[in-house]
Amino acid sequence: xxxxxxxxxxxxxxxxxxxxxxxxxxxxxxxxxxxxxxxxxxxxxxxxxxxxxxxxxxxxxxxxxxxxxxxxxxxxxxxxxxxxxxxxxxxxxxxxxxxxxxxxxxxxxxxxxxxxxxxxxxxxxxxxxxxxxxxxxxxxxxxxxxxxxxxxxxxxxxxxxxxxxxxxxxxxxxxxxxxxxxxxxxxxxxxxxxxxxxxxxxxxxxxxxxxxxxxxxxxxxxxxxxxxxxxxxxxxxxxxxxxxxxxxxxxxxxxxxxxxxxxxxxxxxxxxxxxxxxxxxxxxxxxxxxxxxxxxxxx
Amino acid sequence: xxxxxxxxxxxxxxxxxxxxxxxxxxxxxxxxxxxxxxxxxxxxxxxxxxxxxxxxxxxxxxxxxxxxxxxxxxxxxxxxxxxxxxxxxxxxxxxxxxxxxxxxxxxxxxxxxxxxxxxxxxxxxxxxxxxxxxxxxxxxxxxxxxxxxxxxxxxxxxxxxxxxxxxxxxxxxxxxxxxxxxxxxxxxxxxxxxxxxxxxxxxxxxxxxxxxxxxxxxxxxxxxxxxxxxxxxxxxxxxxxxxxxxxxxxxxxxxxxxxxxxxxxxxxxxxxxxxxxxxxxxxxxxxxxxxxxxxxxxxxxxxxxxxxxxxxxxxxxxxxxxxxxxxxxx
Numbered sequence: 001x002x003x004x005x006x007x008x009x010x011x012x013x014x015x016x017x018x019x020x021x022x023x024x025x026x027x028x029x030x031x032x033x034x035x036x037x038x039x040x041x042x043x044x045x046x047x048x049x050x051x052x053x054x055x056x057x058x059x060x061x062x063x064x065x066x067x068x069x070x071x072x073x074x075x076x077x078x079x080x081x082x083x084x085x086x087x088x089x090x091x092x093x094x095x096x097x098x099x100x101x102x103x104x105x106x107x108x109x110x111x112x113x114x115x116x117x118x119x120x121x122x123x124x125x126x127x128x129x130x131x132x133x134x135x136x137x138x139x140x141x142x143x144x145x146x147x148x149x150x151x152x153x154x155x156x157x158x159x160x161x162x163x164x165x166x167x168x169x170x171x172x173x174x175x176x177x178x179x180x181x182x183x184x185x186x187x188x189x190x191x192x193x194x195x196x197x198x199x200x201x202x203x204x205x206x207x208x209x210x211x212x213x214x215x216x217x218x219x220x221x222x223x224x225x226x227x228x229x230x231x232x233x234x235x236x237x238x239x240x241x242x243x244x245x246x247x248x249x250x251x252x253x254x255x256x257x258x259x260x261x262x263x264x265x266x267x268x269x270x271x272x273x274x275x276x277x278x279x280x281x282x283x284x285x286x287x288x289x290x291x292x293x294x295x296x297x298x299x
Numbered sequence: 300x301x302x303x304x305x306x307x308x309x310x311x312x313x314x315x316x317x318x319x320x321x322x323x324x325x326x327x328x329x330x331x332x333x334x335x336x337x338x339x340x341x342x343x344x345x346x347x348x349x350x351x352x353x354x355x356x357x358x359x360x361x362x363x364x365x366x367x368x369x370x371x372x373x374x375x376x377x378x379x380x381x382x383x384x385x386x387x388x389x390x391x392x393x394x395x396x397x398x399x400x401x402x403x404x405x406x407x408x409x410x411x412x413x414x415x416x417x418x419x420x421x422x423x424x425x426x427x428x429x430x431x432x433x434x435x436x437x438x439x440x441x442x443x444x445x446x447x448x449x450x451x452x453x454x455x456x457x458x459x460x461x462x463x464x465x466x467x468x469x470x471x472x473x474x475x476x477x478x479x480x481x482x483x484x485x486x487x488x489x490x491x492x493x494x495x496x497x498x499x500x501x502x503x504x505x506x507x508x509x510x511x512x513x514x515x516x517x518x519x520x521x522x523x524x525x526x527x528x529x530x531x532x533x534x535x536x537x538x539x540x541x542x543x544x545x546x547x548x549x550x551x552x553x554x555x556x557x558x559x560x561x562x563x564x565x566x567x568x569x570x571x572x573x574x575x576x577x578x579x580x581x582x583x584x585x586x587x588x589x590x591x592x593x594x595x596x597x598x599x600x601x602x603x604x605x606x607x608x609x610x611x612x613x614x615x616x617x618x619x620x621x622x623x624x625x626x627x628x629x
Contacts, residue, residue, distance in 0.1 A: 035408050091591075101353050101407050105550065106594055108543060112587030119580040232419055232539055239412050272423025276416040283413055284401055 005142045007261045013150045015257025016157035020215065021230055022237035022249045023160060024208030030181055030244030031201040033100055034092070037107040040231030041114035042083060042206050044222075046213025048122045049079040051222040054129035065135030072132060076214035080207025088202045096198070111231070119224055126221040133218035149218060156215060157253075160208070164246050177201065181244070236279040242292025251290055255282075305475055305556060312558075313468035320460050325453060330568050332460045332528045335467045337548065338564035339521030342474060343514035344549040345560055349478070350510050351490030352406065356414030357545050359421055360391040360515040362537035364522025366425075369437035369532035380442045380449070380462070384523040391519030395512045403507045406493075418537045425534035436533030439526050459528045466524060467561065470517055475557040477513075486510055547586060550593055553600020563601060 025039045053075045054068055087110065095106055136148035168174040179187040180197050188194045213227075220226070237256055241248025256275050263274040270277075282290060302310070320328055340361045347354050367387030371377040377386070398417055405413055425431050442449055444462070449455050477483045488496050489503045496503050526532045535541060552563030574582045597603060 035412075099407075101411065102594065104353070104355075104408060104411060105546065106591065108546075109587040109590035109594070112583040112590065114587075116581050116584035116587075120584075124580070228540060232415065235412055236416065239409075239416075243408075269427040270423075272427060273420055276420040276423060279416050280401075280413065280420070283405075283409070283416075287405060287409060 002143065003265050006144055007258070007265050009141060009144065009146055010264065011258035011261030012154055012254075013146075013257075014260055015253045016154040017212070017216065018233060018237050018257055019157045019250055019253035020153070020160060020208070020212040022234040022241075022253060023164060023246070024205040024212070025234045026238045026241070026244055026246060026249045027164065027208065028202060028205035029238065030246075031177055032096075032198050034103045034107065035100065035235075035243070036205070037104060037231060038087070038110040038114055039205075039209050039234060040227035040229070041111050041118070042080070042209030042227075043213035043216075043230050044118060044227030045083055045114070046076045046079050046210030047217040047220070047222045047226060048118060048127060048213075049075045049210065050214035050217040051127035051129040052122065054131060054217070055127060058131050065132060068132045068135070072214045072217070073211070076211040077207055079214075080210040081203060083210065084203040084206030087206070088199050092202065093195070093199075096195075111227070115224070115227065118227075124224055126223045127217075128221055129217045131218070147219075153215060160211075161246065161250055168246065173200075233275065236275050239289055240279050240282045242289030245289070245291040248289055248291030305558065306472060308558065309468055309471055309475070312561075313464055316464050317461065320457065320464070325456055328456055328460045329528065330572065331565065332456070332463045333525060334564040334568040335463045335561060336521045336524035336528060337545070337568075338560045339467055339470060339524065340518040341521075341545050341548045341552070341560040341564060342470065342557070343518030343521070344545045345552075345554050346474070346486075346510055346514040346517065348549060349483075349490065349554050350486035350507055351493070352410050352507070352511075353546065354414045354514075355411040355539060355542050355546065356416070356418035357514075357518050358537045358539065358542035359414070359418035360395065360518035361522035361525070361541065361545070362418070362421055362425075362532075362534070363387060363391045363394060364519030365526040365532040365536050366431075366437070366522075367519070368442075368523045368526035369432075369439050372439070372442070373437065378441060378443045378448075380444045380527060383442065384466075384520060384527075387519045387523040388516045391515045391522075392512055395515030399508045399511045399515075403504050403511060415539050415542065418542060419539060422534050422537040422539075425537065432533075434534060436531060439530050439532065442527065455530075456528075459524065463524045463528065466520060470520065471557045471561070474517070478557065482506060482509065547590055550590065551601055553597075553602040555599055555602035555606060559600060559602035566601070 021043060024042070025036060028034055028036050028039070050072050053071050057068060057071055091106075091110065095103065098106070133147065133149045136152065138145045138147050139151070140146075166174075168177060176187070176192055177197060179190070180192060180194055184194055233256075237252040238244075238249055239252075240255060241250070241252030256278055259274045259278050260271060263270045286292070316331070323331075340357060343360065344354055344357050364384075364387035367390050368380075368383045371383040371386055375386075377383060402410060402413055402417075425436075426434055444458055449458050485496065485501060485503075485506050489506060493503045522536065548563045548567050549560060551567060552559030552561075570585075571582065574585055578585070593600065
């Protein structure tokens with residue numbers, strides 16, 4: 001019973017993290033049809049920005065935990081706006097209209113560039129930002145000690161998910177975006193500035209990536225290479241859920257999070273295997289993912 | 300058997316390399332060996348690219364080929380180098396025959412992602428299990444070639460070099476024939492328009508399948524040779540960034556000729572050796588900008604630099620010529 005609850009808690013926490021990481025990826029793919037390999041780098045940039053800001057804020061020994069949370073989120077948004085603008089204006093807008101698979105390769109090139117750019121800016125030594133994590137303390141659920149920061153992460157994931165859903169389904173702008181998702185050309189014929197929508201989407205997707213990184217920074221040591229690890233996990237989530245679908249990403253994250261937690265508790269050697277195993281299984285049965293749409297083949 | 304220009308160039312280059320191997324310094328021989336072995340893996344990527352598929356998981360078969368060589372000694376007690384290479388190829392082909400049944404149903408990014416997932420599964424299994432060497436992998440030592448024990452050092456370097464050049468030349472020769480065979484040509488037709496190939500009464504899926512399985516075997520051979528040359532295998536061979544490197548080399552060379560991947564792999568290795576020496580933290584950045592440059596300015600790869608000035612060969616007269624010489628392929 002105890003291990004069942006442990007699996008449930010661990011799984012939900014991990015799932016929230018997965019969802020935060022994958023949300024930006026799926027939004028960008030949904031609107032722009034770009035499977036963004038550099039999304040992991042956005043995550044890493046967010047983590048680095050947050051870790052160096054937190055380190056600076058606490059460097060003189062004072063500083064309140066409450067402010068540090070605002071700092072985390074502020075850093076993420078600032079980093080997302082800057083990086084998103086640079087990448088979209090400087091590179092991607094020249095590449096629109098190319099094959100999806102070519103866009104994968106282009107964003108892969110971007111990943112290589114950003115990985116080294118981070119090494120040049122932040123060096124190769126680890127950064128730590130544990131203060132917000134320890135400040136919240138722990139609580140005891142059914143005899144298990146759980147970090148409050150991790151529990152708060154669940155809340156953040158739910159808020160982000162609902163906000164994205166509400167934005168797409170309940171606002172005017174969301175309606176326009178759905179028109180672009182549905183048919184880019186017709187939307188553009190109806191007077192939608194598709195390129196502006198792309199820019200907006202990319203900024204939001206990037207910011208979601210940096211936000212995930214900034215919120216993760218307090219619970220890890222920020223080192224080179226974290227983005228490369230994260231991107232394949234995010235792929236697994238969005239592919240399971242169906243590329244471009246927000247609710248798909250949520251379900252995919254839960255499925256993978258719980259499966260992984262189960263593996264960690266009962267068969268630790270299968271920890272990594274289980275994530276890609278589930279992904280392959282879902283794809284074998286439903287190639288378009290759980291919430292994906294099937295597309296007609298064109299001659 | 301009449302040889303065309305590419306085949307003559309292939310034989311000539313192989314002989315030149317073997318002659319050069321007698322005088323070249325050890326480090327250069329080692330570098331070229333690794334480059335040629337990796338180029339074989341890249342040939343597997345290119346085979347699929349010609350059929351319109353981009354595999355982000357070719358590291359899977361690279362790793363299988365390498366681990367067959369690494370594990371053959373401690374697990375099976377086999378030390379014969381050629382047998383170890385053969386085990387790797389057979390294992391990879393067997394695995395590809397199973398995975399191919401599923402993978403050939405997918406195209407575009409779905410194929411890319413699923414092939415990536417499979418190679419990450421192998422990575423995950425290797426890293427987490429102590430019996431399979433965990434993150435340390437295995438050392439490859441004391442293997443034999445035709446009954447002769449190959450000690451480490453200079454001799455080993457030269458023997459692997461010889462083996463790799465011969466293997467690369469033979470595989471390239473067969474691949475060149477394969478690309479001109481009817482199956483090889485159909486692969487390109489599938490890339491252009493799959494549904495129309497179906498309308499012609501062919502099954503793109505089974506052609507993709509055969510192509511995928513063959514590519515796996517070629518890549519595994521590259522992995523096995525890399526293991527013999529480097530003397531070590533580790534799970535990073537299956538990590539997705541390794542597969543990314545193969546795609547990079549494939550795009551760098553282009554799909555224009557069977558020689559292109561070899562050229563690209565040697566350029567890649569040379570540039571990397573110097574870049575890591577002089578700008579260790581900007582090496583990937585150089586790669587990234589180069590990749591963007593290729594995609595934008597040289598979409599057909601470095602090889603197009605050699606061919607673009609020539610007028611395009613007329614399409615219609617070329618066809619009967621090709622059917623008269625093709626026959627040894629596939």
